[in-house]
Amino acid sequence: MQKKWMLILLIFVVAGCSEAQSRVQGETEPPVFPLEVSNQDKPIEDGEMIVALVSSDPFEGTLSRPFYSGSFDAEIMNWFDEALLSTDSDFEITNDGAATYELSDDKRTITLRIKEGVYWHDGEPVLASDLLYAYELLGHPDYAGERYTxxxxxxEGMDDYHAGRTKKISGIQVHDERTISVTFKTASPSIMTGFWSVPVPRHHVGDVTAGELTMEELESSEKIRITPIGFGPYIIVKIVPGESVLLERNEDYWRGRPQLQSVVLKTVNEAIVVESLKKGDVDLAKVPADQYETVKKLDNIELLGDLDLAYSYIGFKIGKWDDEKKENRMDPKSKLANKLVRQAMWHAMDNESVGTYLYHHLRFPATTLIVPGFESYHDAKNLGRPYDPEKARALLDEAGYIDKNGDGFREDPAGKPFILHFASMAGGDVAEPIAKYYIQNWADVGLKVELTDGRLHDFNAFYELVKSDDPKVDIFQGAWGTGSDPDPSGLYGRKALFNYSRYTSERNDALLEAGTSKQAFDTEKRREIYKEWQALMVEDVPLVPTLYRYELIGVNTRVVNYSIDANSENRHVWKWGVSA
Structure with missing residues (x-):
């Protein structure tokens, strides 16, 4: 109980005594939230919605699908850009989008045909060659982004194109202005859940393949950062970099006239988001879980919530990115190369208390690296590594990490001081208490952990440290949104830039390959493959999944048609409106 009371004391500092006590004595189960707003009024013709991008940092503003990395840039793009193929509630592609598709009998070739009346915001038609251009960018030898997955x-032919041995991708054929086919080396169920169908307007941004500009010039171009276009329901009118975006209705949107006349997206600090919702300064905002108790009392706000396709994690730096070979490489000299130490650190972490006392039961201990939202593939029987300090101490003893000088902290097997440096992001009231609590958890089993640079880092600085494999970072705390494809290779594959732990193994390679193979079209077979993969990651622990989460959305009561239900037509941004 000592650690839990330490966490409770931290809560007193963050939120005040009375609220902390109510958390300790109050709810034991997560609340149940609606998925849609109750307002059924007719939306007004000239309505404007103000949407908060809740962050302590400015949004990056890389508004192009191949190049962006931040979640706020993705939120912005959802209003003005979209994929050609829509997806259903099971995340599989459908024929309800701006294009239809056919999959060949051998499941290796997909053919898309863009529907008539689909135009970029500048009036030019969306062409099959625009989708080809997206692939030419993603596979380009100079592409430095994170989506070459x-x-x-x-x-077919992408390997040669990516290596610069050819100027054409042999597996992609443009048949006419609106028809394109893509042939894959192997049939894979990921074609149905992870197929890239977001085109890039070659005529607007410039043609890298024709030598009009370099890849680096394109990524930093005003055509991406200041005047981007899409073919979605709203058109960008003005961007104040890092601060706000003004969009207006696309009268020629292929689905029909959107409900709202205009949308304002603006950065709102976590510290004032509750006040902004209360005053009506914003109509829509993701609510930090630590502010749930306050927001639920607001009369002008409805709270919607659902299990998120995301998880937070603690990562261990056990290798580096090999820029020459474009792959991750394990480092046997890493401080955390011994998996027994990583296993021990997971057992030492009291994630249940963090979810209970800091997040009001809106987050709960994660067990594996496939989230429960993927019901067919999440292994609910795999309990991960539950909180067990005694088990943690035994594993550290077994690994040869012993406190030899009696100072309460363990030395490494050679008898040298063993100090780990922990990078964690600033943001919200609970970021620092959580970091301190985990540091205390590890101290309780004899591990000395210190914050990198003695402080929390802002979003951009944090990811610069992590992406560059800075030697000042041994441990780091982050979060992943999983996207719609259960295939984890984009995060944990040998060639995945997002694999920040830099973990690799032949078994990992084999399982990830099997999970996207033709045999994996059999759901039961794929389930068994991913069950084995989850078990491997619990054994090798390149990172610790700490908390699964509920996503909370605060919605002003004047908002009409807003829904987060994947089965509802109202989940689409062009359906949303406001009443008088």
Whole structure:
């Protein structure tokens, strides 16, 4: 109980005594939230919605699908850009989008036909060659982004194109202005859940393949950062970099006239988001879980919530990115190369208390690296490594990490001081208490952990440290949104830039390959493959999944048609409106 009371004391500092006590004595189960707003009024013709991008940092503003990395940039793009193929509630592609598709009998070739009346915001038609251009960017030898993943790499001829041995991708054929086919080396179920169908307007941004500009010039171009276009329901009118975006209705949107006349997206600090919702300064905002108790009392706000396709984690730096070979490489000299130490650190972490006392039961201990939202593939019987300090101490003893000088902290097997440096992001009231609590958890089993640079880092600085494999970082705390494809290779594959732990193994390679193979079209077979993969990651522990989460959305009561239900037509941004 000592650690839990330490966490409770931290809560007193963050939130005040009375609220902390109510958390300790109050709810034991997560609340149940609606998925849609109750307002059924007719939306007004000239309505404007103000949407908060809740962050302590400015949004990056890389508004192009191949190049962006931040979640706020993704939120912005959802209003003005979209994929050609829609997806259903099971995340599989459908024919309800701006294009239809057919999959060949051998499940290796997909053919898309863009529907009539689909135009870029500048009035030019969306062409099959625009989708080709997206693939030419993703596979380009100079592409430095993070989306050269399995479904791109699996295209016939992409290896040669990516290596610069050819100027054409042999597996992609443009048949006419609106028809394109993509042939893959191997049939894979990821074609149905991870197929890239977001085109890039070659005529607007410039043609890298024709030598009009370099890849680096394109990524930093005003055509991406200041005047981007899409073919979605709203058109960008003005961007104040890092601060706000003004969008207006696309009268020629292929689905029909959107409900709202205009949308304002603006950065709102976590510290004032509750006040902004209360005053009506914003109509829509993701609510930090630590502010749930306050927001639920607001009369002008409805709270919607659902299990999120995301998890937070603690990562261990056990290798580096090999820029020459474009792959992750394990480092046997890493401080955390011994998996027994990593296993022990997971057992030492009291995630249940963090979810209970800091997040009001809105987050709960994670067990594996496939989230429960993927019901067919999440292994609910795998309990991960539950909180067990005694087990942690035994594993550290077994690994040879012993406190030899009696100072309460363990030395490494050679008798040298063993100090780990922990990078964690600033943001919200609970970021620092959580970091301190985990540091205390590890101290309780004899591990000395200190914050990198003695402080928390802002979003951009944090990811610069992590992406660059800075030697000042041994441990780092982050979060992943999983996307719609259960295939984890984009995060944990040998060639995945997002694999920040830099973990690799032959068994990992084999399982990830099997999970996207033709045999994996059999759901039961794929389930068994991913069950084995989850077990491997619990054994090798390249990172610790700490908490699964509920996503909370605060919605002003004047908002009409807003829904987060994947089965509802109202989940689409063009359906949303406001009443008088």
């Amino acid at each position: 399995f479904t791109v790499e699996n295209i």
